[in-house]
Amino acid sequence: MNEDQKLIVNSGHANMLNELIDSMKTCNSFYFSVAFVNFSGLQLLLDPLKEAQDRGIKGRILTSTYLNFTDPKALQKMKEFDHLDLKVFVTDKEVGFHTKVYIFEYDDYDKVIIGSSNLTQSALKSNIEWNVEIISKQDGAFIENVRREFDRLWNDSFVADQKLLDDYAAYIRDLPTIDAKKSLIFEKPDYITQNRMQQRAVENLERIRSHGEQRALVIAATGTGKTYMSAFHVRDIEPKKLLFLVHRGEILRKALASFELLIPAQLGKTCGYYTGEKKDREADYLFATIQTMQRHYQDFEPDEFDYIIVDEAHHATAPSYQRVIDYFNPNFMLGMTATPERSDHLSVFELFDHNVAVEVRLHEALDDELVIPFHYFGITDIDEVDLSDIDIDNLSEVTKRLQVHQRVDFIIENMQFYGYDGDTRKCLGFCASIEHAKYMTEAFNQRGIPSVHLSGHDDDRMREATMNRLESDEDELEVIFTVDIFNEGVDLPSVNSVLMLRPTNSPIIFIQQLGRGLRKHPDKSFLTVLDFIGNHNRTFLIAIALNGSRFYDKDSLKVAVSTDFANIPGATHIQMDEISKERILAQIDQENFNSMQYLKDEYNEFKQLRNGKPPYFLVDYFTYDGSPDPVKFIAKKQHYLDFVASLERDNQLKAMMQDVHFDKALKNLSKKLPIKRIHDFVIIRYLLDHDQITLQTAKTEILKHVQSVDEDTVLHAFEMLNQDYLDHIKKTHELKLAEFDGEATLTRTEAFAAILEDESSRRYIEDALHYGLLRYEREFHDANYGVPHFKLYEQYQMVDAAQLSNYRKTHSAFRGSGLLKNGKEFFLFIDLHKEADIDERINYQDKFIDRKTFQWQSQNSTRQQSEVGQQIMYNRQHGVRLHLFVRKYREIDSKREPYIYIGIGDTIEAYGEQPITAMLNLTHEVPQSLYVEFTEKV
Known part of the structure; x- marks a missing residue:
């Protein structure tokens, strides 16, 4: 075979990990020499190592103690494989060890990969790494030199016997802690730099504020740094008086500490509490619980605070918050939330004037490294668990079939095989029902794994005490089994393992449960997720949840599954065994994602997640990461209201659509969704409350959403709203919303004004406009893409x-x-x-x-x-x-x-x-x- 070379870099599907996996599947033997092995990297190779062992393929792995970066836990795990010989090169002050070489032997050639990648998750998947692969004849001079050097190092190294491993592990434990150095880094605000989400949010908040808006919302997952972001913005604009509102005292203490850390002393601002126990009334920056403030808000002047921050702002639609918020008149109000839920009468978007400064969902958070990566292993459930002939929403039957002792043993066996990051296991197990959680708890305790169960029946005190036990390194508790109380809004930073023990019937819940373990923590660098995949007929929903794409079709979903979700960012790793893969691919093939039945099922699952409340508005779909795309519903019925009316059999909605002008206007707006430029919808939204808009005013309104705008595009938007470019047939089917005088002014038509006089009709028109603008900002952000206005890969x-x-x-x-x-x-x-x-x-x-x-x-x-x-x-x-x-x-x-x-x-x-x-x-x-x-x- 002729010598061949290629460069391996980490770029999506083409990364060092996949090269190693592919090589291990086909080689006759392998030899690794790497300076560092961390458990984060080794876990990604556990299945290939097991497969090699089953095939009788021998391997040698040589690593080192250089800089003490090699993980004792990884060394111990490698010792479990019978087909592996493991040695450790023990370094000293004079001699370092920096090799990164991977050798694979085949029948008539050898493959050598030499470069920069050690066995860590980042080096194998996401770091900027250069590795050169060389395929050579077995008698070539190059391969002989490589083998000779490997043998020399192998002979100079120590066999990794148990004594060496114990001595090395003890040495690592006894190393001086670096906590002191860490605290030095964080003592001065100057050393804390903004992450990408915080930087984007602060810039957008300033743009929104500079154009006269007084309220804005930030949507980002727990642990992404929303509190720091708000402190950065406060530091930039230096308000005289600030009120920070929360609904839990624990959040209050953390928020005040963050502000004291980030607000420079030279600003001369004091921070204080306003709670039931303590009232620092004279503090410049006041951190208050809503429970206390709702009783005492009239003790303050309405204009006392220049800036108000509402944490967990989805609670702010409640009456207790509304009284306080309506009383005060700050220069600016910022809301922060992970889940923008709607109350019965008001959405959090409405409360903050539909100004979203930034929205960060799971995939963006992974891409921006705001959360830790996860290693997901999809494992085919045992044959004794058969869900093929039942409705997975039938929880009692599902529970009965999951309560199998062999399954418990199978789960524990896989937990032990894949392990976890950190010194002690801190695990959440998501179950199908309370009965299932109790069963798992008892079974795990019988097998020596300290476990408890929690459900909605347990009071807040019990929940908090149990969560504190799991967080504590002194407590022996390893696993909390639960049903749905940890889906969102719960902060357990130390969780390093998640068990998916129930059939997945909702991508939203799957993402919420996955997110419980993604909070950054000093004792973990990744989350281990074990999903036990059954043979029920909705297994393909796992693929939708993991894919994370805003849009998908049958083909793109199949490619994602077959390529182990190569589109997922960073060091995150997704791996399914072949049986689960084939099962999911077959289901995707059989499913029609555009059929009315599938769309009904999506709608009803989303409605069920909202406790049976129909989602009457498009913006309701912004509530959860993983929500269905309502534009697919529009495609079936021309506008969303028609779709809802048909499913809910809502005669009141059907009656509204008898208004021909309203029906035409809603269809006109709906068919433009998702919008590809923001100008037209910004102009129409302005006309909701104004008879006219000039070119200059339109530019000002558009600049609240994007960094810059050119006048010709605004003029073109005016011309389009004037129906200048519609053919005769389309003009008869579309309601004209505005008329252009040909120079500088666009005027609302009488027909459009008449629609807006009806409160219900107006709300649905507003909803279509707000959904279009919010979705645009999520997908296009605030950049001006010029003319033509195209964004790459949209x-x-x-x-x-x-x-x-x-x-x-x-x-x-x-x-x-x-x-x-x-x-x-x-x-x-x-x-x-x-x-x-x-x-x-x-x-x-x-x-x-x-x-x-x-x-x-x-x-x-x-x-x-x-x-x-x-x-x-x-x-x-x-x-x-x-x-x-x-x-x-x-x-x-x-x-x-x-x-x-x-x-x-x-x-x-x-x-x-x-x-x-x-x-x-x-x-x-x-x-x-x-x-x-x-x-x-x-």
């Missing part, structure tokens, strides 16, 4: 290109061709699979050559000497920009698929005639995960 339809490039002809004509133009902006809309070759791997005319190069064919009639042909072949010389929009399939499950914008390409080579074949160099290399999704056939 979804678009052909007609979107007309709007987003300020096209000034009839927009309905902007379809039907693979090449559409607006001046020198050329839009290439590409189907990778044509209908004729739907079963082929990829169409061989339009295709990716690699992540940076795309081959595209023009229409069959295009000649090289034509004007269009010359503009395509020499696009840069002609000043033409070629925008590429790609989709894999035209339709999936009878639904037209959107395109993905992959950016601008320049022609570097062209040949052929009628059609022209052009090789396009992409400005932006397509991300590995998206490239795999485009090119993988499952």
Whole structure:
């Protein structure tokens, strides 16, 4: 075999971990020499090591004590494998040990990987690492040198017997703590830097505040640093008086400590409490419980506080909060929440004027390293547990079938195999019912694992005491079994293991339960998640929960499962055994995600999560991470209200839709969702309360949401609202909401004004507008993407290109061709699979050559000497920009698929005639995960 080389870097699916796993599956033997082995990295290789052991494949692993970074727990775990020989190179002050080499032997060649990656989760998955793989003949000089050097180091090292491991573990335990150094870092505020969420939130809060808004909301998961973020903003604007409102005393103490840490002494601000026990009335920055403040708020002047912060702001819609909030008149009010729930009469979005400064959900939190990564292992449940013939919502029957002693042994066996990060196990086990939790507790205690169960029947004092036991290093408690009380709003930072012991019937609950262990803590670097996957007919919901994509279809979900969710960011690792994978893939194949039955099920599951309250408003779907996408519901019925009315059999809603103008207006707004530019909806929202809007006022309103805006796009939005670019048929079907005078003023129509006079009709119009704006800000943030207004890797339809490039002809004509133009902006809309070759791997005319190069064919009639042909072949010389929009399939499950914008390409080579074949160099290399999704056939 000829010598071959390649560079391995961590980039989505292509990472060092996958190279090691693939190599271990096929080699005859392996040899590792690495400076450091941490349990975080070893856990990712436990299954490949077990498979190698089962195949009779021998391995040698050599590591070192250099800098004391190797984890004693990892060494002990490796000793459990019979097929592994383990040695340790003991370093001293003079000699360091820095090797990172992986050798694999095959029948007639050897593979060597040398580079920068040690056996840690970050080095294998997320760090910037360079590793070179070299495949060579077994008698080659290079491989002989590598083997010789490995043997020399092996012979100079110590066998990892139990005495050496015990001595090393004791030495690590006795090392001087670095707590003193840590405290020095955190004593001065100057040393605390903002994370990406905090920086983005502070910048957005300033933009919102500078344009006259007085309220804003921050949505971010527990543990992402919302309190620090608020302190950073307070430090920047230096209010004279501040009120920080919470509903629990424990939160109050932590918040005050954070502010005292971050507010510089030279500001001269004092912090104090306002609670039942202590009232520091004269403090500049007052930290109060709502229970106390609601009794004493009139002791303060209405304008006493310049700045009010409401923590866990979803509680602020309650009457107790409302009285306090309505009394005060601060310059600015900030709400912070992880779950923006709606009360019966008011949503937290309404309370904070629909100004969302930042929203961070699970995948963003992982990407920004605001939470720790998780290692998820999907394990096929034992044969004795059969859920195939029952409704998984039938909890009593599910409970009965899960209470099997063999299953308990199987769970414990896997817990011991995969382990956990840290010195002691701190585990949450999520069960199907209270009875199931009690059963698991008793079974675990009988097997020597100290456990308790908690449920909604236990009072707050009992819950808090039990949680404190789990958090304590002195208490022997290892596992709390629970049903649903830890889904959200509970702070247990030290949890290092989560057991999913119930069938997953809701992506939302799955994400909530997973999130309980993701809080950062000094004693853990990752969370271990063991999910025991049964054979019920809704197993595929696990894939939806783990995928984390805002949008998915059958194909993208199958690719995610088959590639072990390569799109998940950072050092997080997702691994399912082959039986679970095949079961989930088969279910996805059988499911139609666009069928009315599937959409009904999604809606009803979401409604059930809301304690049976129908979600009448689109913004209700912002409440939870993992909520269904209501735009799919709109696609079935033209607007969301129609969908809800049909499912709820709500005659009052049906009667509202008899108003033709209201029905047309709601359809008009709904079909634009999700919006791709913010201008049009901002303008319409302003017209809810004003008869007119000028170009200048529109610019000011838009700047509350984005960093900059150009006047021509605002003018184009005015023209679109004036229906300048609708054809005759569309004008008869759409209600005109505003009229443009052709110069600088847009006026609300009488028909639109009449709709808004009815309170109920207005609320649903407002809901569509607010949902569009909130979703835009979640997906596009505050950047100005210019003209055309395209964001890389977002979804678009052909007609979107007309709007987003300020096209000034009839927009309905902007379809039907693979090449559409607006001046020198050329839009290439590409189907990778044509209908004729739907079963082929990829169409061989339009295709990716690699992540940076795309081959595209023009229409069959295009000649090289034509004007269009010359503009395509020499696009840069002609000043033409070629925008590429790609989709894999035209339709999936009878639904037209959107395109993905992959950016601008320049022609570097062209040949052929009628059609022209052009090789396009992409400005932006397509991300590995998206490239795999485009090119993988499952």
